[in-house]
Amino acid sequence: MKRTTILILLAILVGIGMNPRVSFAQEDELFIAINQDESLTETERFEMAKDGLGKALVLALEKVAQLTSDLDNRQFDEGTRGAELKALYLLDLVGYNTFYSEALATTPTLENLEAVQALAQKVKDYRDTTYTPGVENIVEFVLVFYSEDVLKTATERFEKISADIEKLETLGLIDAGVFTEQINSINTLLTDAGDLRLQASEIILAVQPQEATTTVETIASSTEAEIDTLPLTAETAEVVEEVAPRMLLQTSLGNVKSAYELFLEISNSVKVTLGLE
Incomplete structure (x- = not known):
């Protein structure tokens, strides 16, 4: 591996490799902006919020898929602690994928802004209590x-x-x-x-x-x-x-x-x- 490649890789790992969160901060800001923008119609508010939530869920699923691939590519000797944790973490990732996939499938069926905000809150709560703590350990x-x-x-x-x-x-x-x-x-x-x-x-x-x-x-x-x-x-x-x-x-x-x-x-x-x- 060339020195320049190594340095770029290390810069990435040191700079952003420690942040596994799928942040919904932009979506939170989007909901605030939508609610404060009096020029938007109720339909426009609804469509913008639903679109933002869908994009956030897609990003979450992409992160889960990447972590799953990273774990699959790492081999451990059978019976080792590494192999045990790999299996447990892969099961966790299946759970994360299921939750976000179901939420994404539900998004198109939402009929009003209140329903979008309710689902977004459910997703945020899941992220804070379940997904983020688990994924941080997987990333480490x-x-x-x-x-x-x-x-x-x-x-x-x-x-x-x-x-x-x-x-x-x-x-x-x-x-x-x-x-x-x-x-x-x-x-x-x-x-x-x-x-x-x-x-x-x-x-x-x-x-x-x-x-x-x-x-x-x-x-x-x-x-x-x-x-x-x-x-x-x-x-x-x-x-x-x-x-x-x-x-x-x-x-x-x-x-x-x-x-x-x-x-x-x-x-x-x-x-x-x-x-x-």
């Missing part, structure tokens, strides 16, 4: 194994770069120790990334799907302010590991991204030194 479960793959690739790349630099130093093509600082920084970044991923993995694999709200969401909401102000490193991560495994993964992936940036920096410097640029 999937991401912890993706991050393992990314970290393995980065470690292999680091070993190759270290060996290449040692060869160039031995041949006298570059000054000895010129890249020591970057090499040490990369080693620290990847070591911490591995420690953080391991901590997140232990938490995620220990979570029971039916305990998701208590284990992650309830605790996290009560300590959000403290976490936001805590510099998250391998040393400090232990303080919040029970609260937010996704924060551990986010920091781990951020470390890998920083390591790849140093890979690129070393590569460019070597090319300049050898007169290749």
Whole structure:
């Protein structure tokens, strides 16, 4: 995998990969706007609200389908905790798909704005109490194994770069120790990334799907302010590991991204030194 591809992937994972919610915020705003817009007729209000709800449900179903595909593509040895959780989470996703599919099928039959708003409220309540807590755990479960793959690739790349630099130093093509600082920084970044991923993995694999709200969401909401102000490193991560495994993964992936940036920096410097640029 090319370095640019890795960096783009990591930017996506770090930036948006931690947000599994299918948000109905825009639809909530739409209903408010519809109610406040006095220029709309009752029929126009109704049609706009029904259309907005339908689009939100389609997005929810697309997210469920994507998560199902992600889980199906991840293989685990039979009898392992990973295999057990995969099976349980796939059952959860079947339930989410059923709920949203039935809601979407009901939408065209709604006859007035009040009926649309009632269904929208039902969908919102389901999202808040059932879907979001469950899906956040599924996303973390999937991401912890993706991050393992990314970290393995980065470690292999680091070993190759270290060996290449040692060869160039031995041949006298570059000054000895010129890249020591970057090499040490990369080693620290990847070591911490591995420690953080391991901590997140232990938490995620220990979570029971039916305990998701208590284990992650309830605790996290009560300590959000403290976490936001805590510099998250391998040393400090232990303080919040029970609260937010996704924060551990986010920091781990951020470390890998920083390591790849140093890979690129070393590569460019070597090319300049050898007169290749």
